[in-house]
Amino acid sequence: MAEHPAYPVGLRLTGRRVVVLGGGQVAQRRLPALIAAGADIFLVSPSATPSVEAMADAGEITWQRRRYEEGDLENAWYALIATGDTEANTRASAEAERRRVWCVRSDDADEATAWTPATGHSEGVTVAVLTTDAKGRDPRHTAAVRDAVVEGLRDGTLVAPHHRTRTPGVALVGGGPGDPDLITVRGRRLLAEADVVIADRLGPRDLLAELPPHVEVIDAAKIPYGRFMAQEAINSALIEHAKQGKSVVRLKGGDPYVFGRGMEELQALAEVGIPCTVVPGISSSISVPSAAGIPVTHRGVAHEFTVVSGHVAPDDERSLVDWPSLARLTGTLVILMGVDKIGKIAETLVAHGKPADTPVALVQEGTTAAQRRVDATLATVAERVRAEDVKPPAVIVIGEVVKVGPTA
Structure with a gap:
């Protein structure tokens, strides 16, 4: 036998x-x-x-x-x-x-x-690998073959086309904070299967170079009709290409539902009956501080963290943020899209009781090769941003966790 x-x-x-x-x-x-x-x-x-x-x-x-x-x-x-x-x-x-x-x-x-057998799974397919030579079984080699096949199916490097008709639709894919390796396995696979990719400026741009030549890539930042019509135009582009029977990926930075306007896009698609899949992504609010050595929570230092949009100033009538309440919190405050408003934000927090010497860190281009970290306090952050020429995209972390680091 x-x-x-x-x-x-x-x-x-x-x-x-x-x-x-x-x-x-x-x-x-x-x-x-x-x-x-x-x-x-x-x-x-x-x-x-x-x-x-x-x-x-x-x-x-x-x-x-x-x-x-x-x-x-x-x-x-x-x-x-x-x-x-x-x-x-x-x-x-x-x-x-x-x-x-x-x-x-x-x-x-x-x-x-x-x-x-050594088994693995990828989107409804089970890969099972057995050694054919009964006398020369090598479990490590079998597992390695399994891993290579599954990884190839997941990231699209091993192409196995569907022969049954695919259902056209849209996938809202969270691309993560910038490093192409931080997109989810499912997100990468959907990219490999896409006919059209509508990409954000903050999405993992390096992944676009890996797409086959036939894939149409649309830069969402360059869709016409001007700044305030851009979202409406993006919705129209998603609908137009999906109605043509194409598989469309909307590649977004971070997570689609964390200041990504993903629900607006899903609602627009639902109104016209286009199916939509949402693929969560790693949010920059957590991953970028982590990449810079900052834990948003730490035992004995911070028991909570709050993520806030800083795209409008605290005194702007459009702001929905309760800044006085945030000033009273003892945990970590993470601000996205707030580089150009950080001076006013810092002033508001201090005015409502946050100590002026509260540590602040700005992490620019987090998780990418261009990442850099600038440290300050609420009292000095506005000047530090100007002196260091900090530019978006940058994640701002406010709180005692900024000073937490590896012990010697």
Whole structure:
């Protein structure tokens, strides 16, 4: 038997009895997939890891706190044998053979009737890799092949076109703070499948160079009709291309719903019946301070953080921000789009009780090769911005966390 390769097959285990012997690390790794498959899982083990115990407490598995006994595999469709007792494993695999139950053994693959492949998932596809040479099994190589295939499918470097008709529509994709490696896996895959990409100035621009030549890239910053009509024009462009049956990605910086006007775009699409997928992104409000060595929360320093738009000054009648209340908070204040208004913001915070010596950090072009950090206080920040010529995009962090750093 060992001279022949294993026959690959997918087991449909929903509602079917699966017996797992042993509650250690092997079971901890394998149980989530069995739970996701809908199996009726019966665990036999005198002890279990905390994670396995939590699965039992949650009702995801049935746990018998004892050692294996003859008959435990009755009515099972599949068995995973992973105890630390070789003799018990041998008896259990012998029972599996008698009962014609496919059986995996963690301690002796040669005595098993089934092997667990290295598996991964990408958008409805399960990749399962088995070594074809029974005598030369190399689990690390198998896992490496699995990882390469899954990663390629996820980031679009391994192209596997859909042969069924795709449903046209729009994806609002959060591109993250700027570093192209910080876009989500799903966002990168949707980019690779797009026919049209409408990109923000603050989106991860380097990713656009990777798109195939046939993809139409539209710079949202250059859509006509002027500054105050730009959003309306962007909505129209999304609708126009989607109605042509194209797959459209609206690539935005950060997260679509954090000062990204993503809901406005979704509402416009919904009004005309165009389906829309929202892919969250890493917000610059958290990631940029982190990249500059600043935690927005820290034990004993800040128990909360507040993210505020600074695109209008505190004394502007359009402002919706309660600046006096923010001045009384003891946590971290993160301001986006506030570089040109920081002087007025600092004055307002101090006027309402925030200490003038409160630390401030400005992080320009965060997560990119051009990143730089400028430190100040509320009393000095306006002058520091002028002296250092700080330009947007920059994230402003106000609070004691600015002074928190690695200890020697």
